[in-house]
Amino acid sequence: MFTLAEENYLKAIYHLEFKFQGEVSTNAIAEKLEAKASSVTDMVQKLAEKSLVSYTKYKGTHLTPEGRKIAAKVVRKHRLWEVFLVDKLDFQWDEVHEIAEQLEHIKSDELIVRLDKFLGSPKFDPHGDPIPDQQGNIKNTKKRLLAEVENKQRGICVGVKESSADYLRYLDKKKIGIGSEITVVSKEYFDGSMIIEVGPKQFSISKKIAENLYVQVN
Amino acid sequence: MFTLAEENYLKAIYHLEFKFQGEVSTNAIAEKLEAKASSVTDMVQKLAEKSLVSYTKYKGTHLTPEGRKIAAKVVRKHRLWEVFLVDKLDFQWDEVHEIAEQLEHIKSDELIVRLDKFLGSPKFDPHGDPIPDQQGNIKNTKKRLLAEVENKQRGICVGVKESSADYLRYLDKKKIGIGSEITVVSKEYFDGSMIIEVGPKQFSISKKIAENLYVQVN
DNA sequence: CCTAATTTTTAGTCTAGTCTAAAAATAGTA
DNA sequence: TACTATTTTTAGACTAGACTAAAAATTAGG
Ligand SMILES: [Mn+2]
Ligand SMILES: [Mn+2]
Ligand SMILES: [Mn+2]
Ligand SMILES: [Mn+2]
Numbered sequence: 001m002f003t004l005a006e007e008n009y010l011k012a013i014y015h016l017e018f019k020f021q022g023e024v025s026t027n028a029i030a031e032k033l034e035a036k037a038s039s040v041t042d043m044v045q046k047l048a049e050k051s052l053v054s055y056t057k058y059k060g061t062h063l064t065p066e067g068r069k070i071a072a073k074v075v076r077k078h079r080l081w082e083v084f085l086v087d088k089l090d091f092q093w094d095e096v097h098e099i100a101e102q103l104e105h106i107k108s109d110e111l112i113v114r115l116d117k118f119l120g121s122p123k124f125d126p127h128g129d130p131i132p133d134q135q136g137n138i139k140n141t142k143k144r145l146l147a148e149v150e151n152k153q154r155g156i157c158v159g160v161k162e163s164s165a166d167y168l169r170y171l172d173k174k175k176i177g178i179g180s181e182i183t184v185v186s187k188e189y190f191d192g193s194m195i196i197e198v199g200p201k202q203f204s205i206s207k208k209i210a211e212n213l214y215v216q217v218n
Numbered sequence: 219m220f221t222l223a224e225e226n227y228l229k230a231i232y233h234l235e236f237k238f239q240g241e242v243s244t245n246a247i248a249e250k251l252e253a254k255a256s257s258v259t260d261m262v263q264k265l266a267e268k269s270l271v272s273y274t275k276y277k278g279t280h281l282t283p284e285g286r287k288i289a290a291k292v293v294r295k296h297r298l299w300e301v302f303l304v305d306k307l308d309f310q311w312d313e314v315h316e317i318a319e320q321l322e323h324i325k326s327d328e329l330i331v332r333l334d335k336f337l338g339s340p341k342f343d344p345h346g347d348p349i350p351d352q353q354g355n356i357k358n359t360k361k362r363l364l365a366e367v368e369n370k371q372r373g374i375c376v377g378v379k380e381s382s383a384d385y386l387r388y389l390d391k392k393k394i395g396i397g398s399e400i401t402v403v404s405k406e407y408f409d410g411s412m413i414i415e416v417g418p419k420q421f422s423i424s425k426k427i428a429e430n431l432y433v434q435v436n
Numbered sequence: 437c438c439t440a441a442t443t444t445t446t447a448g449t450c451t452a453g454t455c456t457a458a459a460a461a462t463a464g465t466a
Numbered sequence: 467t468a469c470t471a472t473t474t475t476t477a478g479a480c481t482a483g484a485c486t487a488a489a490a491a492t493t494a495g496g
Contacts, residue, residue, distance in 0.1 A: 025444090038487095039485070256454090
């Protein structure tokens with residue numbers, strides 16, 4: 001069994017490895033966990049001792065297969081609980097992350113199995129992020145950022161890059177959610193803003209918004 | 219906010235106060251939490267500092283209204299989660315306690331409100347124990363031990379005193395659960411055993427079994 | 437290629453929560 | 467009451483996990 005702190009470190013490294021596609025720096029972990037670099041050095045050394053990460057001084061850290069398995073399991077639990085909170089308890093998608101941060105550490109394999117079944121074995125969480133299966137494999141979709149979509153093309157919203165409550169609430173206000181059909185009406189190359197069509201409405205969104213929304217375009 | 223350890227101490231004191239109807243000794247807490255008495259002294263002093271318990275050296279500890287409120291909330295969460303696990307995830311009633319020990323520490327008032335609603339605001343957990351309401355009040359029923367029921371009387375099973383997995387599985391095997399109608403057919407005064415009728419069957423149970431089952435007799 | 441800025445690690449300290457061993461207080465009994 | 471057994475508290479030590487400050491290594495720019 002692993003401690004809460006260990007699980008959080010492994011999860012952070014998991015996400016950072018995915019983001020940077022490689023070795024993870026001490027500072028990157030520190031920033032993600034809002035901790036000091038010295039604390040991170042301490043912990044990765046302990047994790048290396050337990051063969052959960054491989055770590056070379058000054059070079060960086062990455063997960064071993066064992067560490068990756070544990071991290072993926074925590075992510076699986078996090079996302080399953082988020083589905084539970086939204087689908088069963090009627091939370092809004094911007095309200096669930098903090099609670100899932102706690103629930104992801106509940107230890108019981110049987111619980112995950114039953115929760116998964118209860119939820120109908122969902123493949124994506126409320127933010128469109130894929131839920132790893134029991135083996136830790138994730139289904140990777142060929143999504144892209146809305147900002148990269150060409151004029152006149154249409155895509156289906158499949159996820160968000162950042163999921164701050166502020167951002168998610170903005171999307172709610174604009175009636176954009178997972179599954180929404182979004183058409184790029186025109187793009188302003190000066191500031192990266194674009195006019196999009198969602199349902200019956202057309203409106204303008206800023207570059208920042210478009211850079212944080214994933215869509216799937218066929 | 220309170221730490222996991224603090225919540226566990228408060229909950230233990232809450233249960234012990236109820237059991238002994240008064241001041242709780244350091245040793246009693248130590249035994250319940252499987253900790254050493256010296257650790258308990260340490261913690262109750264800290265809790266007293268925070269006005270969650272009142273404590274007098276060598277005399278004992280009891281909850282302040284504030285401490286009682288927190289403890290009741292933890293118990294409420296524990297029992298609501300047990301209902302969730304049994305009613306929604308189809309766990310058996312002997313499998314849920316350990317998981318609820320973890321879930322009871324999840325911090326989110328909104329979560330409790332929604333979970334309670336989702337479950338239909340249950341008043342009792344799967345073991346027949348009352349679920350405190352938001353204010354921490356519990357509905358106290360006039361239940362009694364099956365061992366104290368007179369010959370030829372009939373009662374409805376409303377709870378168990380001990381809820382070890384072994385005991386609960388024994389009851390399952392005998393098809394005794396919350397809501398079962400139990401009639402005392404005859405009592406053997408030599409060893410305290412009794413013959414009871416449950417549904418279509420009559421069989422003998424030992425004194426130990428009868429002393430751990432609560433029934434309501436009108 | 438050398439120096440300066442940045443990153444990372446080490447050394448030392450702190451808190452929460454636990455323990456053991458010893459001391460102190462209380463309770464039980466002759 | 468006096469002695470003993472039990473309970474409780476204190477003193478001191480330990481671990482996990484965090485931090486600050488300083489040292490060491492790496493990277494970047496001229
Ligand atoms: Mn999340
Ligand atoms: Mn998510
Ligand atoms: Mn329980
Ligand atoms: Mn219970």
